[in-house]
Amino acid sequence: MPTPLNQALADSALLTKSLPLGLLRAFVQTNAADDGLTPQLLAELKILARTPGLLVACNYGGTLCAAEGISTETLPLGSAAIALRALAALPNTHAAVISGRSLRDLAAVSRLPAEVHLVGSHGAEFDMGYAHGLSLATESVLQQASQALAETVGAYRGISIERKPVAVSVHTRPAAPDVVALATLKAEEIARAHGLHFIVDGSVLDLSVVEPSKASALEHLRSMLGVSAALYAGDASSDELAMATLRGPDMALRVGEGPSVAAHTLRDPESFARVLAILFELRRAWLFGEDAVGLERHSMIGNGSSTALITPDAKICWMSHPLPDSGSLFAHLLGGDAAGHFSVEPAKSSQVLGQRYVDSTMIVETRWADVTVTDYLEPAPDGITSLVRVLSGTGTARIVFAPRPDYANAPFSMEARGTELHVVGTADPIILQAPGVAFAITSDGRHATATGDVDLRDGPVVLNLRCGDTEPQPAVPEDETGRRAAVAHHSRRWVHELQLPGVKPSLVRRSALVLRALVHEPTGAVLAAPTTSLPEGIGGTRNWDYRYCWLRDGSMTVNALVDLGSTAEAEGFLAWLGRILAHAPGPEWLHPLYSVTGAPLSTEAIIESLPGYAGSRPVRIGNAADHQVQLDVFGPIAELIHALSARQGVLSDDHWDLLVQMAVAVLARWHEADHGIWEARRAPRHHVYTKVMCWVALDRALRTAARHGREPLPAWEPTAARIREEVLREGWDESAASYTVAYDSPDLDAAVLHIGLSGLLDANDPRFLATVTAVERELRVGPTVFRYRYDDGLPGLEGGFHICTTWLIEAYIAVGRIEEAWDLFDQLVNLFGPTGLLPEEYDPGTETHLGNHPQAYSHLGFIRCARLLHEHQKN
Numbered sequence: 001m002p003t004p005l006n007q008a009l010a011d012s013a014l015l016t017k018s019l020p021l022g023l024l025r026a027f028v029q030t031n032a033a034d035d036g037l038t039p040q041l042l043a044e045l046k047i048l049a050r051t052p053g054l055l056v057a058c059n060y061g062g063t064l065c066a067a068e069g070i071s072t073e074t075l076p077l078g079s080a081a082i083a084l085r086a087l088a089a090l091p092n093t094h095a096a097v098i099s100g101r102s103l104r105d106l107a108a109v110s111r112l113p114a115e116v117h118l119v120g121s122h123g124a125e126f127d128m129g130y131a132h133g134l135s136l137a138t139e140s141v142l143q144q145a146s147q148a149l150a151e152t153v154g155a156y157r158g159i160s161i162e163r164k165p166v167a168v169s170v171h172t173r174p175a176a177p178d179v180v181a182l183a184t185l186k187a188e189e190i191a192r193a194h195g196l197h198f199i200v201d202g203s204v205l206d207l208s209v210v211e212p213s214k215a216s217a218l219e220h221l222r223s224m225l226g227v228s229a230a231l232y233a234g235d236a237s238s239d240e241l242a243m244a245t246l247r248g249p250d251m252a253l254r255v256g257e258g259p260s261v262a263a264h265t266l267r268d269p270e271s272f273a274r275v276l277a278i279l280f281e282l283r284r285a286w287l288f289g290e291d292a293v294g295l296e297r298h299s300m301i302g303n304g305s306s307t308a309l310i311t312p313d314a315k316i317c318w319m320s321h322p323l324p325d326s327g328s329l330f331a332h333l334l335g336g337d338a339a340g341h342f343s344v345e346p347a348k349s350s351q352v353l354g355q356r357y358v359d360s361t362m363i364v365e366t367r368w369a370d371v372t373v374t375d376y377l378e379p380a381p382d383g384i385t386s387l388v389r390v391l392s393g394t395g396t397a398r399i400v401f402a403p404r405p406d407y408a409n410a411p412f413s414m415e416a417r418g419t420e421l422h423v424v425g426t427a428d429p430i431i432l433q434a435p436g437v438a439f440a441i442t443s444d445g446r447h448a449t450a451t452g453d454v455d456l457r458d459g460p461v462v463l464n465l466r467c468g469d470t471e472p473q474p475a476v477p478e479d480e481t482g483r484r485a486a487v488a489h490h491s492r493r494w495v496h497e498l499q500l501p502g503v504k505p506s507l508v509r510r511s512a513l514v515l516r517a518l519v520h521e522p523t524g525a526v527l528a529a530p531t532t533s534l535p536e537g538i539g540g541t542r543n544w545d546y547r548y549c550w551l552r553d554g555s556m557t558v559n560a561l562v563d564l565g566s567t568a569e570a571e572g573f574l575a576w577l578g579r580i581l582a583h584a585p586g587p588e589w590l591h592p593l594y595s596v597t598g599a600p601l602s603t604e605a606i607i608e609s610l611p612g613y614a615g616s617r618p619v620r621i622g623n624a625a626d627h628q629v630q631l632d633v634f635g636p637i638a639e640l641i642h643a644l645s646a647r648q649g650v651l652s653d654d655h656w657d658l659l660v661q662m663a664v665a666v667l668a669r670w671h672e673a674d675h676g677i678w679e680a681r682r683a684p685r686h687h688v689y690t691k692v693m694c695w696v697a698l699d700r701a702l703r704t705a706a707r708h709g710r711e712p713l714p715a716w717e718p719t720a721a722r723i724r725e726e727v728l729r730e731g732w733d734e735s736a737a738s739y740t741v742a743y744d745s746p747d748l749d750a751a752v753l754h755i756g757l758s759g760l761l762d763a764n765d766p767r768f769l770a771t772v773t774a775v776e777r778e779l780r781v782g783p784t785v786f787r788y789r790y791d792d793g794l795p796g797l798e799g800g801f802h803i804c805t806t807w808l809i810e811a812y813i814a815v816g817r818i819e820e821a822w823d824l825f826d827q828l829v830n831l832f833g834p835t836g837l838l839p840e841e842y843d844p845g846t847e848t849h850l851g852n853h854p855q856a857y858s859h860l861g862f863i864r865c866a867r868l869l870h871e872h873q874k875n
Contacts, residue, residue, distance in 0.1 A: 340404030635693025806861030
């Protein structure tokens with residue numbers, strides 16, 4: 001039967017979500033605590049496992065193997081060697097052995113692989129050539145000491161003498177205690193007589209020409225490898241010197257009995273081997289995100305200025321404050337518990353029964369058998385984020401409030417003040433109002449976590465997290481019902497005014513609400529997505545920050561809402577763009593993207609402390625595409641103004657001025673090469689899609705002018721004709737039998753479908769029909785369409801893009817392949833998450849959803865396809 005302590009280990013929240021079941025069973029079935037594997041040690045191991053760069057170093061004899069000696073009995077324990085090698089194979093993880101043995105002997109007897117750094121002679125020997133640098137005088141001293149030892153203690157029973165490159169060793173393990181004592185006394189006298197350092201290293205006595213330097217060796221390894229934390233384990237006095245250098249997040253482990261500076265003592269090398277195995281499992285789970293929730297299963301809440309993501313079990317796993325591109329408060333999505341979360345669950349574990357949006361709102365409801373959590377972001381003044389969580393039911397709920405400001409890089413403390421929790425030490429005030437909840441606050445020295453249980457039988461409990469509110473009002477839980485009703489009414493009134501198609505109206509409604517939530521109402525800017533660095537390939541490096549407003553994406557997003565009858569978002573976006581143009585040197589010098597404030601982006605940077613979703617590094621903030629030339633952006637803006645003026649039946653002077661500026665920008669730069677819609681990080685090219693969008697800008701400007709009686713510039717029409725003629729001539733590739741990504745390139749690109757979708761080329765033209773066939777043949781895989789297959793200068797793979805899938809559906813409709821359009825549309829519908837959200841991409845090989853989530857592109861493309869199919873049904 002397991003002991004109570006071991007059962008507690010198995011039940012511990014520190015372990016159950018990080019260690020594989022087999023290893024947990026091993027803990028339950030053995031006396032882990034007797035080995036020194038206490039709950040406190042395991043908790044600290046979990047923290048250590050989550051450091052960005054880790055060094056695991058240890059002594060050899062007595063730590064990795066059971067005894068010192070010179071025979072094969074000193075081979076390392078098999079389990080220890082496997083675990084150490086496995087750790088060294090993990091990303092950003094290093095392993096080392098620092099031993100009193102000579103480096104040559106250490107390498108021969110340990111048989112550890114090259115991935116493990118070996119340091120011999122108590123830290124002095126980093127390479128085999130070290131001994132060759134010793135002077136003849138030093139060699140003579142060692143020879144004299146060796147001779148003296150042979151003459152005095154060499155004949156003692158159980159004593160053997162070994163010559164090392166920088167020392168002479170006396171091995172005492174087989175000797176009787178009285179013999180060991182006498183040999184130690186004699187050896188120390190000989191060391192003093194010859195000016196040598198005397199070192200007791202377990203059962204080995206070393207007379208060395210160098211001072212014990214395991215501490216220096218450990219520091220050298222730390223510096224050389226650039227690690228942020230280290231674990232050192234040892235059993236000898238020389239190891240204590242190394243342990244004394246540890247600091248901050250480091251960990252020291254004493255193996256075996258004896259006084260030590262280490263906070264934890266393990267019984268024997270076998271116990272240390274188990275620690276290595278546990279550390280490997282913990283670190284592997286952290287690095288590779290083995291428990292990562294599918295992206296499509298996350299729900300988003302939003303209020304027009306802030307957004308947050310929620311897991312299927314009601315964990316707030318992503319939220320930033322005060323702006324969309326500000327540092328995160330909760331980043332569990334990119335780094336697990338250590339990156340911050342706000343969790344609610346039944347105190348008595350049970351399965352989630354479901355999660356849904358309250359009809360026509362962005363209010364999310366998560367339900368267990370006896371606990372229900374209702375989440376929403378309520379409207380708040382600019383600069384304030386107000387998250388409301390309502391707990392109801394008949395059971396007991398457990399709340400874990402673990403904010404980690406600035407991507408978990410900002411230290412803070414937490415205080416309970418009456419019915420509130422105050423986060424102390426942050427730039428903005430952060431207060432959790434929680435009447436009726438008693439919290440226990442713990443800290444790891446940098447960050448605090450509050451945990452509390454609350455019985456819901458006495459009525460609902462309202463949690464209100466307010467960030468940036470310098471004058472918070474006292475919580476009045478009774479008012480929450482009215483506040484929530486007002487939020488729902490505002491959302492439903494907006495939805496009621498939409499003109500939804502008869503094709504998948506509920507999904508179109510949800511997609512429209514998602515797009516509206518991505519609109520930053522205080523400025524009018526539109527986010528491409530609310531997240532950063534969700535990978536385009538699991539474990540890959542194509543991880544980008546999408547918390548900005550691309551002129552292209554923003555125009556297409558609000559245009560999709562215009563198509564459904566909502567124009568306020570387009571008005572706000574164009575006003576935001578007008579403010580940017582007022583300070584720009586000219587419309588032709590617009591950046592591809594801006595922050596929601598209209599400011600250019602800061603330099604792209606990497607957050608080293610976060611491992612990324614499912615171990616996909618790096619986590620980036622900022623976006624280097626800000627510095628690219630993307631000349632297609634003028635087309636979607638012109639198309640938006642064209643559509644908005646048609647919907648409203650009027651063209652304002654401000655919008656006409658914007659349209660003129662877009663056309664002027666095209667006249668100035670259409671002939672230049674650029675980086676294209678896909679932002680390839682390579683030399684600019686003459687992209688076909690870019691040229692098509694330059695034509696679109698002029699074509700829509702001409703049409704809008706004709707509709708509203710405005711006077712176009714004389715150069716617009718001939719320039720549009722010239723662009724069209726060049727695209728049709730230069731964009732076609734005979735070998736591909738298709739229009740391709742760029743002039744003089746045979747590579748396909750799904751974006752070239754716009755040559756027909758835009759109206760530049762008639763949809764019935766054989767060249768467009770051939771292009772549709774080529775994209776289908778080369779880029780479609782099952783339910784998804786890839787952007788392209790060529791080398792874009794970036795490492796790693798990616799999935800198919802949902803926006804590209806919707807373009808192919810549009811193309812099928814345009815060329816009359818209606819059955820295929822419906823078939824691909826139905827396959828796309830099947831990819832929606834359980835609450836109706838779509839990320840950016842899908843990998844049909846692994847059936848994995850990829851990319852930032854939810855993605856505006858994916859939802860706006862779906863809305864357009866549903867509308868087109870509805871129109872086809874009507875006709």
